[in-house]
Amino acid sequence: MTSSTSSFCEVTIAATVFQFLVTMTLAKGLIALPGCPESCGGIQVPYPFGIGDKCSYNGFNLTCDDAHQMPKLFMAKENGVVEVLNISLLDGTNSMLNNLSNSLPFTVESVPVVLEWWLDLIRDEALLPLSIGPNTTDFRCLSLNSSTYYNDLNYDRRRCNCSQGYEGNPYIRDGCQDIDECKQPDIYPCHGTCINMPGTYRCFAKISVKSLPGLITIIAVSAGFGLLSSLLCVAKITSKIKRRRTNKLRRKYFKKNHGLLLQQLISSNRDIAERMKIFSLEELDQATNSFDQNRILGGGGHGTVYKGILSDQHVVAIKKSKIVVQREINDFINEVVILSQTNHRNVVKLYGCCLETEVPLLVYEFISNGTLSLHLHGQNENPLIWKDRLRIALETARAIAYLHSAASISVLHRDIKSANILLTDTMTAKVSDFGASRDNRLSDIMDPQIVDEVGAKNAEVVGKLAEACLRLKGEERPTMRQVETTLEDVQRSQVQLKHQIARASNNTLKDQTYKGNKCYEGTRQYSLENEFIQSSEFPR
Structure with missing residues (x-):
């Protein structure tokens, strides 16, 4: 048993001498050196193996025996030969049949042996197919589109691989060739149009006539969605830019319309702060439905009045002044100051103002029954009776008397007329429109x-x-x-x-x-001078 065991170990040791780095996808056609046999008895022989001295690397020479009906491939060793059944670059192995009948106690003509081929960079330096020494860390395969594979158990043992999408022998130049995946549909399935590319392939779905309308619909919907998204983005950006410009313009008008002055006035007077507010343009725009024409209550020489509904459902009258000249802004401020400091039941109340427009806006209490002028001169089915007329006149007189003497600031309305006297539902008089209440404006x-x-x-x-x-x-x-x-x-x-x-x-x-007559006057002046000189020469 000792003899047979040592013989088996001898075969194993002899086989390991040929360990070599081979890690490669199984090639459709393995490549030998030019002019060398590629197979023997149906067994392919890739380099570094070869049949003949000039067809293999030193130590990798094989012999093809043609004496048999089917040629056989043999590898020589010191105490005999080993029949080679297969050389696989996929696993880096050789399948051999070793005759051990003389060494074993039982009758066996041959034993199948599988050898794994690696290259030991330290021990087997002489077997390297490249000029790489034991201290060299760079291991390159000869063929392009190839890579190196390292043994997990021993880093010094390596193999060569053709890169993904390539096949052939990585140990010779140009040994790794592109795989035409389109010619191997069983391995590389493609249910459309296959296009081969270096190291890979592309597969495009087939477009049938039946699916064309659906495809057009999908493209149209996608294009429409993309266009809609683009338009929405453009609209959003435009709106944002417009909003910035609008806010900048509003700040400009607020400053131009003495907004800071009014803010200071309101903050310094608690009574005014409780009765008056500075509205934003957005609030009044919502209150009047963007200053809809249907919200117009009336107009006068100084502006147009709109009906507005604030966010708290409070109904107000919003006066849009016709002021367009900068010098008249002070007159508007004058009206605001006057009304903000008046508190009388027969004087219309000022709730606030808006200064964010070129034309400032005033917010009054809403008087629903129109003007005295409308009741006197309009086609009213129920004309004012004497009692109401007398009471309206008295209330108007009381309001004017209050403005002249009892108010915190003496006010001369200067534009008292029936069109500027409003009437409530109970026919109570309210003096309004202080547009002419200004100093040094007699010409108006x-x-x-x-x-x-x-x-x-x-x-x-x-x-x-x-x-x-x-x-x-x-x-x-x-x-x-x-x-x-x-x-x-x-x-x-x-x-x-x-x-x-x-x-x-x-x-x-x-x-x-x-x-x-300039020339004549000059001559006359000369004559008078001569007469004076001459007369002085004679005594008188």
């Missing part, structure tokens, strides 16, 4: 023709005289003698003005005559 209530005819200065004198005559307290009114004297002065100034105009016209004519 005077006939422009008169101002052009007599001049602004004289018109202002007469206007102030009329104002003085209408003062509530008699002792503050001018006497009729003072009225007479003032009017005579105005009349006299008118006559003087006419004389000044006539004199100015005559001077203009004289200047023109002087320019035309």
Whole structure:
């Protein structure tokens, strides 16, 4: 048993001498060196193995015995030969049949042996197919599109592989060739159009005539969805840019309309802060349904009034002023200041204002029954009775008296008329529209023709005289003698003005005559000088 065991070990040791690095996908056609046999008896012989001295690497020479009916492949060893049944690059193994009948106690003609081929970089340096020494860490396979595989148990043992998508022998140059996957549908299935590519392949689904309408529908829906998404993105970006510009413009108008001044006024006066609020444009825009024409309650010389419903369902009247000139902004602020400091049942209440537009907005309490003018001159089925008329006149007088004397700031409305007196459902009078309650704006209530005819200065004198005559307290009114004297002065100034105009016209004519006779006047001046000199020479 010792003899047979040692013989079996001898075969194993002899086989391990040929360990070699081979890790490669099974090739359709294994490649030998040019001009060398590729097979023997149906067994393929890839390099580094070969049949013949010049067809293999040193130590990997095989012999093909043609004496048999089916040629056999043998590998020589020191004490005999070993028949090679298969060489697999897939597993890096050789299948051999070793004759052990002389060494074993039982009758066995042959024993199948499987050898695993590795290359030991330290012990088997002479067997390297490349010029790689034992201290070399770089192991390269000769063929392109190949890679190196390391033994998990011994890092010094390595094999070569053709890269994925390639087949052949990685130990010779250009040994790894591209696999045409399209010609092997059983291994590489493709249920459409197959296109071979280096190291891989592409498979495109077939488009049938029946599926074409569905495909067109899918493409159309996808394109429509993409277009819709793009439009939504553009709209969102545009809206964002527009919102930024709008907010910037609102801040500009707020500052221009003295918003900071009003904020300071409101914050400094607790009573005003409780009664008045600065609204945003967005609030009033929602309250009036974007200033819908159907929300218009009326209009006057100073603006248009809209009906608005605030977020708390409070109904208000929103006045959109027609102010477009910067110098009139102060007049608007004047109206806000006046109304914010008034508190009388017969004076319309101011709830707040909005300064975020070029044209500032005022928010009043809503008076639902229209104006006194509408009840007096409109086609009303129920005209005002005497009792109501008298009460409305009394309430209006009380409101004006309050504005003149009892208010925190004395106010002259200067535009009292039936169109500016509102009536509630109970026919209570409310004085509104303080657009003319301004200082030094006498020209707004005077006939422009008169101002052009007599001049602004004289018109202002007469206007102030009329104002003085209408003062509530008699002792503050001018006497009729003072009225007479003032009017005579105005009349006299008118006559003087006419004389000044006539004199100015005559001077203009004289200047023109002087320019035309300039040479004559120069000659005359010279003659007078001569006469004076001559007369001085004679005694008198």
